[in-house]
Structure formats: structure tokens, C-alpha cells
Amino acid sequence: MKRLRYGNTNTFYIAGEKGGLLIDTDYAGTLPQFFRAIKAAGIDISDISYLLATHYHPDHIGLAGELQRLGVTLLLADVQSGSVHFADEIFARDRRLKYVPIDESAARVISCAESRAFLRGVGVGGEIIHTPSHSEDSISVILDGGSCIVGDLEPLEYLAAYDGNPGLEADWERVMSYCPKRILYAHANEKVL
Numbered sequence: 001m002k003r004l005r006y007g008n009t010n011t012f013y014i015a016g017e018k019g020g021l022l023i024d025t026d027y028a029g030t031l032p033q034f035f036r037a038i039k040a041a042g043i044d045i046s047d048i049s050y051l052l053a054t055h056y057h058p059d060h061i062g063l064a065g066e067l068q069r070l071g072v073t074l075l076l077a078d079v080q081s082g083s084v085h086f087a088d089e090i091f092a093r094d095r096r097l098k099y100v101p102i103d104e105s106a107a108r109v110i111s112c113a114e115s116r117a118f119l120r121g122v123g124v125g126g127e128i129i130h131t132p133s134h135s136e137d138s139i140s141v142i143l144d145g146g147s148c149i150v151g152d153l154e155p156l157e158y159l160a161a162y163d164g165n166p167g168l169e170a171d172w173e174r175v176m177s178y179c180p181k182r183i184l185y186a187h188a189n190e191k192v193l
Contacts, residue, residue, distance in 0.1 A: 001147060002041045006033035009059045009186050012149055013041065017123025019049030022072070023141055023149050024186060028062035028091050028099040049122065050075040050108070054151025054186065055138040058087040065100030074107040075118075079130045081109065083137035112139070129174055133167035140171075146181030155188050 004011040007026030011034075014021045020043070025034065038045065051068075052075040053061045068074055076084065084104045091099035110118050115128035125144035132138050134152045141149040153175070154168055162168050175183070183191040 001143070002043065003184070004034075004037040004041060006030060006037040007059075010184065011037075012184060013038070013043055013048070014124055014143070015047065016049075016119075019122045020047045021075070021119075021122060021124055022048045022051045022067075024054055024060045024151065025051065025063035025067065027059050028097040031063055031066055034063055045070055045072070048072050052077075052128070052139075052141065053080070054140065054149065055135045056080060056083040056086045057135065057152070058090050060151065060186065061087060061102065062091070062097075062099065065102045068103050068106060069100060074102060074104075076104070076107040076109045077115070077128055077130070077137075077139050078109055078111045079132070079139065080137040083135070086137075131171040131174065133165065133171045140175055142175070142178045142180070146179075147184060148175055148178065148180040148182070149184045150175060151186045153185070155185060156183060156191060 002013045004013060007030045009024055009026045011025060012023040051064055051072050064074055084102055088101055091097055112128050112130050119126050126142050128139050128141055131140045131153055138151055153171055154162060156172060159172060181193055
């Protein structure tokens with residue numbers, strides 16, 4: 001797995017035996033920085049088969065439409081279907097960003113329950129789980145090697161500060177039930193357990 005940082009959001013690339021999976025992008029308008037980052041990491045755009053967003057906030061999907069136009073298939077968890085166009089209005093306010101809307105009709109939609117089989121078909125061991133405490137469409141990616149990509153899930157060490165938030169506690173209970181070795185956040189430093 002490779003971490004790409006070309007803006008404010010950590011993006012992760014996982015090379016599978018039968019395709020590559022990109023998790024999250026950054027804000028719209030960062031495509032040149034994205035290309036520099038993947039080149040520096042030794043990744044070609046043709047290596048990226050699928051893009052999966054941990055959720056559909058602007059700082060996680062800004063390049064999704066552009067990547068679709070370049071041949072990357074958007075992988076959409078069914079729990080995210082109602083949120084795909086959440087950022088459209090936000091991006092429309094600033095034409096300088098040249099935001100390309102997501103083509104939801106071209107996305108590959110899977111359920112979290114079938115995610116393990118789907119990822120296995122790409123050559124990636126792991127699964128997608130629904131972790132909705134940040135936003136209803138938030139998901140986390142649990143990899144068999146012990147890494148968990150949790151997007152904007154509030155950091156584990158802050159859990160006590162959110163005492164009484166049963167959704168956040170439930171999300172962390174689900175993530176921790178996989179006995180992760182490291183937690184990878186979109187905006188915070190990696191946490192080694």
C-alpha cells in the first residue's frame with residue numbers, strides 16, 4: 001500500500017494482483033498534483049482500476065469525475081448511493097476548480113456484505129464496513145494485513161472526548177473487532193497499535 005499526499009487528504013493506493021484500488025482523492029482542482037504524486041510513487045493511471053471514497057465530502061471525491069473520464073471505475077458501496085452528489089453544489093460555487101461531476105450510472109455498486117468477494121476478485125484481501133458516525137455514507141476499509149483505512153472517523157485516542165456518542169463507539173468497536181495493527185486516517189497521522 002502506498003500513501004499519496006498531494007493536498008489536504010491522505011489518499012491510499014493498494015496494488016492488487018488483478019487491479020489497483022485508490023481510496024479517496026483530494027479536492028477538485030488538484031489533478032496536476034495528483035499526477036505528480038502517482039508518478040513519484042511509481043504508479044501509472046492505468047494501474048488504478050477502481051476508486052473508492054470513504055465518504056462523499058468535497059475533500060475526498062474532488063477528482064472522482066475526472067478519474068472516471070480517464071478510465072477509473074468508481075466503486076460505490078450501496079450505503080453511499082444517496083450521497084454521491086453531496087459536493088456538486090459546493091463545487092459549483094467556484095468555477096475555477098473545473099469540477100467534473102461524478103457519473104453515478106457508470107459506478108460499480110456493491111454491498112458491504114459482498115465487498116470481501118469483490119476485493120478478492122481484484123486481488124486485495126479485505127472488506128468494506130459501514131462506519132456512519134462521521135456521515136451516513138462513511139465506510140472504512142479493513143485489509144487482511146492489519147491496516148484499516150477509516151477516512152474521517154474521529155481518531156481512536158479522542159474517543160473519550162466523545163463520551164456518550166454511541167455511533168462513534170459502535171464504529172470503533174466494529175473496526176477494533178478486526179484486531180488492526182495500524183489505523184490510517186484521511187487527515188491525522190497513522191496510529192500503530
